[in-house]
Amino acid sequence: MHIPLKRIFDEKRRLIVPLLAALAVNLVVYALVVYPLGVRVRNMKQREELTAMELKAAEREDADARGIVEGRDRTDSALKAFYKDVLPSSLASARDVTYLRLQQIAELHDVRLRQQQSTPDKDTKGGVLRRLRLTMQLEGDYESIRLFIHQLESGSDFVVIDSVELVQDEQAGSLLTLTLGLSTYYRPEPHGA
Numbered sequence: 001m002h003i004p005l006k007r008i009f010d011e012k013r014r015l016i017v018p019l020l021a022a023l024a025v026n027l028v029v030y031a032l033v034v035y036p037l038g039v040r041v042r043n044m045k046q047r048e049e050l051t052a053m054e055l056k057a058a059e060r061e062d063a064d065a066r067g068i069v070e071g072r073d074r075t076d077s078a079l080k081a082f083y084k085d086v087l088p089s090s091l092a093s094a095r096d097v098t099y100l101r102l103q104q105i106a107e108l109h110d111v112r113l114r115q116q117q118s119t120p121d122k123d124t125k126g127g128v129l130r131r132l133r134l135t136m137q138l139e140g141d142y143e144s145i146r147l148f149i150h151q152l153e154s155g156s157d158f159v160v161i162d163s164v165e166l167v168q169d170e171q172a173g174s175l176l177t178l179t180l181g182l183s184t185y186y187r188p189e190p191h192g193a
Contacts, residue, residue, distance in 0.1 A: 086158050087129070087187055091120055094132045094186035101157050102136060102182075109148045111140035114177075133162075134182040145178050159184050 009016060088094035095118055106113045115137040120130060138145065145166070152159060163181035 083187055086156070087185055089187050091130065091132065091186060091188070094184055098132070098134060098157070098159065098182075098184050101155075102134075102152070102159075105148055105151050105155070106138060109140070109144045109151070111138045111144050111148045111178075113137075114139050128187065129185040130188050132184050132186060134159075134180075134184065136178075136180045136182065138178045138180070139175055140178070141174050142176055145176055148178075157184075 088097050099116065103113060113136065116134065118132055118134045120132050138148065153161065160183045161180060162183050165179040167177045169175065169177060
């Protein structure tokens, strides 16, 4: 069966020509308006997704930076409290506090203090803190000396044990002689002492 297209076209020309013209206009409008708008919309969605990812990354960086700042502030506060509440404020107060506290611990554990001396470090290397070196010679039985050292290490005073020398004198029986090298730190006086 053969469809006579030419005859249909001739008879329905008034309908077909406007339809073909409308189709052509639709194609032109689609090609010049709708398709470019669709591309723009897709591009805008991609940019929006990219921007959202960048925003999330920036928020994470901001949270990390805030955490660092808060950590630094907490550390600064703790350090200031340490300087104010724990460390002596001068060489004289470091000597006084350290000698007094060490004598109290020695008496508490029946350890006899035979000798002690202190020397401040001359070489400061520009730091904020200064060091006071102490040497103590103590005498007592093993258990008393062990308890003395334990309390010294676990106490709230900022005293560092640098060296330990333990000697038993044959003539003294169960008595031991303990020589301790200790260090403590202090904040220098404002005029640089």
